[in-house]
Amino acid sequence: MNRPTVGPILGFTTAQHARIFVRGASDKKNAVFAGIRHRKVGQSQWSAGVYSRLSTEFDMSDTLVLSGLSADTRYEYQAGWFSTERHDHTPETVKQIPLKWPPHLYTFKTTSNQPNRIRRYVTGSCRYLRLTAGIPSAPELGDRIFSAIGSLNQQRPLDAVVMTGDQVYVDDLNVLLPDREFAAISKKYQAAFSQPHIRNLMSGTPTYMMLDDHEIEDNWPANQNSTDRKLYNNAMTAYEIYQCSHGPAHELRPDGRINRDLKHYWYSFGDGDIDWFVMDCRTERTLSGNAKSMIGTQQEYALMKWLINSTAKVKVIVSSVMFMPDQQRGDDGWKAFAAQRNRILETIRSNAIKNVVFVSGDIHGSLTCQLRHSKSPGFVVHSIVSSPLCNTKLLPYAKASDLIVNGPLTTIGTGTYSLTLTSRVVSEDNFACLTIEDQKLKVDFHNNNGQIIESATITLT
Structure with missing residues (x-):
């Protein structure tokens, strides 16, 4: 996988989900996908990953959504993009592809519902x-x-x-x-x-x-x-x-x-x-x-x-x-x-x-x-x-x-x-x-x- 050409940008974040923008690059011959995987800080097991097929309609970018998160919790994630010769791949089927993720780790924290916190x-x-x-x-x-x-x-x-x-x-x-x-x-x-x-x-x-x-x-x-x-x-x-x-x-x-x-x-x-x-x-x-x-x-x-x-x-x-x-x-x-x-x-x-x-x-x-x-x-x-x-x-x-x-x-x-x-x-x-x-x-x-x-x-x- 390649590092995003723009991003990742962490956007709207709640106690349960986070939206993350990723941009890849165009490839006239191959299908291009973006992917993100995450885990709680301190854990070793990564999530299965969230993927999206990128298109020129959105300038080879998409916002991927991480769901099912816990409140007031710190997460780390990896993000990138890759191309494949298989044009019939979908965001579900690419989960089976063995990928080498970009080494950089990003971290964020979900919001807290606790009132009166600084x-x-x-x-x-x-x-x-x-x-x-x-x-x-x-x-x-x-x-x-x-x-x-x-x-x-x-x-x-x-x-x-x-x-x-x-x-x-x-x-x-x-x-x-x-x-x-x-x-x-x-x-x-x-x-x-x-x-x-x-x-x-x-x-x-x-x-x-x-x-x-x-x-x-x-x-x-x-x-x-x-x-x-x-x-x-x-x-x-x-x-x-x-x-x-x-x-x-x-x-x-x-x-x-x-x-x-x-x-x-x-x-x-x-x-x-x-x-x-x-x-x-x-x-x-x-x-x-x-x-x-x-x-x-x-x-x-x-x-x-x-x-x-x-x-x-x-x-x-x-x-x-x-x-x-x-x-x-x-x-x-x-x-x-x-x-x-x-x-x-x-x-x-x-x-x-x-x-x-x-x-x-x-x-x-x-x-x-x-x-x-x-x-x-x-x-x-x-x-x-x-x-x-x-x-x-x-x-x-x-x-x-x-x-x-x-x-x-x-x-x-x-x-x-x-x-x-x-x-x-x-x-x-x-x-x-x-x-x-x-x-x-x-x-x-x-x-x-x-x-x-x-x-x-x-x-x-």
């Missing part, structure tokens, strides 16, 4: 990796911060990494040579996810992803034109293969494989007493008319229902576009969709929902802030913004002067929502580490050397 997550966005003729130039710059995250993970294992957008820049060469073909876009994913430090991190830490605009085009869909349909289709096919396939948006089929028929890109998942709702803020936008909205009607309804019904201690909402504060300029953020944002805020306030935290990226700056209401003293909502993982010299970092802070955000009826910064605005490459312990959520922003450069503490109620 949990740690890393969030971040906007990882720029410049490509020249499909080859990364100075790739160590785009991978450096993942070395720092990996070191943090070794000190105390992370429960998950949540990437909130712009994991790749499909449009990085738009001025000179725009990428619109699937082959070129997929090469960007292959390069971005195959760098050593991010590859090592994602192989053993549950990784959740959501797209923002640069997975398609800057400020999508505001900048789209009549020729962009092909671009969109190719970009979203690549997104589905490389980012979405190993996440919770896919349902599981009765045979234990992922159902490729996606209903939508947004999703939710739980981790003990922490619930997450990851919004799709790009592909459902309505930009004009009375129904102007950032997210579609079905998604908004699902979000409201999730907010009201969740019994988790902390409810985290991921918005690739910064939910708050607003930027001074531009209409790409929630300020331009104020009516929908107001409905979300009023749902939280009118139902007295506690410990709601928005996590965002996008602006190439990081911060924490809180929102209060003039007529509801007990109301408070928090925002954590973390961006960028790796900037480019072509783009500036955000500064406090670029934002509307320490003042009113919106007024509804006779009540005003007012915002206050609870950290400084970080204007350098960084990621956020969220530690939830007892009645506190500690937010530490780390630079690409791993040093803590800013911290904030959110009191939970």
